[in-house]
Amino acid sequence: MALDLDALYTDLHRHPELSFQETRTAAVIAGKLAELGLTAEEGVGRTGVVTTVENGDGPVVWLRADMDGLPVPEQTGLPYASTARGIDPAGNDVPVMHACGHDMHVTALLGALERLIATRGDWSGTVVAVFQPAEEYGAGSQAMIADRVLGRFPKPDIVLGQHVTPLPAGVIGVRPGTQMAASDGLTVVMHGRGGHGSRPHSTIDPVVMAAATVMRLQTVVSREVDPREVAVVTVGSIHAGLKNNIIPAEAKLELSLRYPDDAARERVMSKVERIVRAEAAASGAETEPTITVDHSLPPTINDHTATARVTAAFERAFGDGSVIDPGMFTGSEDVSWFAREAGVPLVFWFWGGVDPQTFADAVAGGTVERDIPTNHSPFFAPVMHPTIERGVENLVVAAREFLA
Structure with missing residues (x-):
């Protein structure tokens, strides 16, 4: 039975959890991995989840998704909006929301694993899926590294990751060199x-x-x-x-x-x-x-050669104009610790989650800053389609570029 990615996404969105408290999220991930016939290693770096898909000889590709929410009161008005609350590190009771799209990241990675398993005959190598906690604290990747994630699982030849952002759905933003501050x-x-x-x-x-x-x-x-x-x-x-x-x-x-x-x-x-x-x-x-x-947190620096390969693969898969250089984002990420500690290339890109017509209207009216909610806003919510589908396809296309 195929994964119901819509139901998965809305469930994750309804039930966000703060950094290093993602126990329910980890259990949901482990359950979906079991449906795919995969073994989930839970509790890596406290609340992280890792699984491995071995498919013959070839490179080892790590695919990473973060999974924590933020202390933000959701104001999207969506039928699946979060009303969750949590206790922050200072002991305060706070509202919790997936205001940065990590629920979409988890959904896309699970969907990509399903697609890669279904097409085992077309590739060779090993895929390691890393569901990382506590990105918002900038501590999750280092917690997993301290828990020997690089020794307990096949060491990567490349680390790949993505982040949903307020670009038009269908657009990918990636650049060689410094991608994030x-x-x-x-x-x-x-x-x-x-x-x-x-x-x-x-x-x-x-x-x-x-x-x-x-x-x-x-x-x-x-x-x-x-x-x-x-x-x-x-x-x-x-x-x-x-x-x-x-x-x-x-x-x-x-x-x-x-x-x-x-x-x-x-x-x-x-x-x-x-x-x-x-x-x-x-x-x-x-x-x-x-x-x-x-x-x-260090700067997120994309390897020039690997980024050129991923960009070309995206353009072949999605057509000319599907990939833009978004410039350096002043936001920060901790994904690069995996690549830095392993001494391997990193490619990290953004994919759009805004209805294209809504985005075009805002551009025409000069109201993008006002009308297009950004990550960490209480109004931030990617459109489910085609954001989910493209998130899945992005990871599959990028991984297949390096798998034999």
């Missing part, structure tokens, strides 16, 4: 001296200190980075205080930094640290701010 997640704690809200002169107000820091950080990219370079400094959250008449003792900022390479990383990080410490000093802080790097 490197990134760091920082937690900054500004230390003040708390007190009564009516006596601000007796305190060192970390709220004002944090506010000044947030505004000054906006000048890193606008005034200290060459306009020809790519860099992003985002303050994604700020937390301080519990009551309006109490000046708290500290304020916490969470930052997301993006850059194309290690040299840019060093420059931006040093500027951010300088500003944080200078604003604390300007506020008379008696304790230095605490700066913690929560995660660090």
Whole structure:
């Protein structure tokens, strides 16, 4: 019996799980693999799932899909919208949504495995399917590597992966070289001296200190980075205080930094640290701010030769104009750790999930930024068709390019 990919996708979308909590998702994957006659190795890197399809002599191709959701309240209005909730690492009860399309990634990889199994007579080699947890924390691939995924399963000759994105359905975006930016997640704690809200002169107000820091950080990219370079400094959250008449003792900022390479990383990080410490000093802080790097991701770099082969294979399969160079995405990914640790090429591409007419209308009206929800938006939801079909076909075409 063929997999019902529509039902699978809507089920996954309804039941997202936060990073390293993807136990139900892993069980669903394992069940579908069993339907295909495959053995699932669960619990790899805590909640990851890996399976192997061996089909004679030939290269080993790794196909990777991530599977975690995000703490986002879904507002798509879809009949299969998520109402799930979860507990985040800080112990907070939060809404959970597949706001980045990882449910589509899992669906496409399972569909591709089904297609490859059905066409065993047309290829030779080994396919390793890696269902990775915790991409949103930038920690899942390294957790799997620490759990010896590269030693427990056939080592790859190439790593392939894809990500659904707000391009028109049917369009693939891929480029050689740097496809996605490197990134760091920082937690900054500004230390003040708390007190009564009516006596601000007796305190060192970390709220004002944090506010000044947030505004000054906006000048890193606008005034200290060459306009020809790519860099992003985002303050994604700020937390301080519990009551309006109490000046708290500290304020916490969470930052997301993006850059194309290690040299840019060093420059931006040093500027951010300088500003944080200078604003604390300007506020008379008696304790230095605490700066913690929560995660660090390398740039996602596509191998030039392998990317040329995949691009040509896509164009043969889907026609001229089906593949575009989308430029470097300032988002980040942890898929490249697999290829880096194995010392093999990586090809990672994007595939469109927006109704083509909707996208064309937005382009014509100059409203793409307003009307086309992006990944991590509460309104993000790929159209199911032809997104599912193309996601499956992309992986099969790319894998077959390297399988004997």
